[in-house]
């Protein structure tokens with residue numbers, strides 16, 4: 455059963471040209487195509503990981519799904535119904551059902567609120583329960599995320615460590631009893647020594663409460679551990695999708711192969727061809743219509759810049775890559 459579905463979702467930002475370009479030279483505006491025709495479906499209790507270099511559109515995707523940013527094109531469906539243009543109770547219900555865990559536990563908490571009030575803020579805004587029940591649930595949630603409410607409920611964010619603040623962020627999301635959690639790099643601002651604890655907490659909560667997750671990270675070893683399926687993005691496009699372990703062990707797309715190339719394989723007999731990628735990641739400003747990795751891809755042919763491959767990304771779909779030269783690459787690598 456599909457819980458959340460992104461259907462050919464695009465987000466383009468218009469770059470405002472300077473006065474001379476706009477008025478005198480009459481240049482048309484340029485667009486940053488941050489996300490391009492991205493389709494994903496997340497199943498019940500599934501954890502879908504998204505990986506890719508900085509600027510590939512991971513946070514933009516999260517913002518669109520959480521309703522903070524309107525897509526330029528495409529649709530987002532929650533339990534089969536489009537969320538675009540929702541009004542009244544329906545939008546309230548969606549806001550409760552889909553919760554974000556933010557990257558920065560320092561910026562995402564209101565510094566003037568006590569911990570218990572931070573957790574209670576969402577339920578109060580949406581009037582989910584009466585005042586007493588909201589208070590009780592918020593205290594219980596603090597206990598559940600490893601912050602005993604007797605000790606932590608009255609504290610302000612500046613009286614908490616980074617890991618404790620991220621636990622408050624997790625409590626604020628989970629107190630809403632969401633069906634989907636969107637975690638955008640929830641560990642990257644934390645000290646390495648406390649990441650494992652927060653990751654364990656997220657895993658535990660997922661197992662206990664059975665929500666689905668969209669989990670964004672640069673770190674493939676974390677995603678290999680937590681995600682059921684993995685989506686690899688490059689400059690706004692989906693490059694590869696499949697069961698996380700399979701994508702990491704047996705990447706198909708030249709980009710994924712390069713991304714994963716640095717991760718050592720425990721089996722000394724195992725060999726994989728790592729493409730030799732040149733150049734730097736660029737900005738997706740007015741890109742050509744085809745594969746955005748083509749300018750850096752050692753296997754690209756003349757048609758790649760015009761060939762956009764849409765993958766079948768429904769819940770539980772098999773391992774696929776958005777590349778029309780996979781057979782040639784396999785032959786070259788063996």
Ligand SMILES: Nc1ncnc2c1ncn2[C@@H]1O[C@H](COP(=O)(O)OP(=O)(O)OP(=O)(O)O)[C@@H](O)[C@H]1O
Nearest residue numbers: 467486488507508509510511512513514515737738
């Ligand atoms: N509001 C905006 N206006 C213009 N361009 C934007 C805006 N937000 C994001 N972008 C651009 O869209 C692209 C994708 O950005 P996004 O933040 O989604 O990347 P990301 O994959 O989350 O990167 P990171 O790993 O660094 O967090 C980038 O080129 C970025 O500069």
Ligand SMILES: [Mg+2]
Nearest residue numbers: 512513514638
């Ligand atoms: Mg980001």
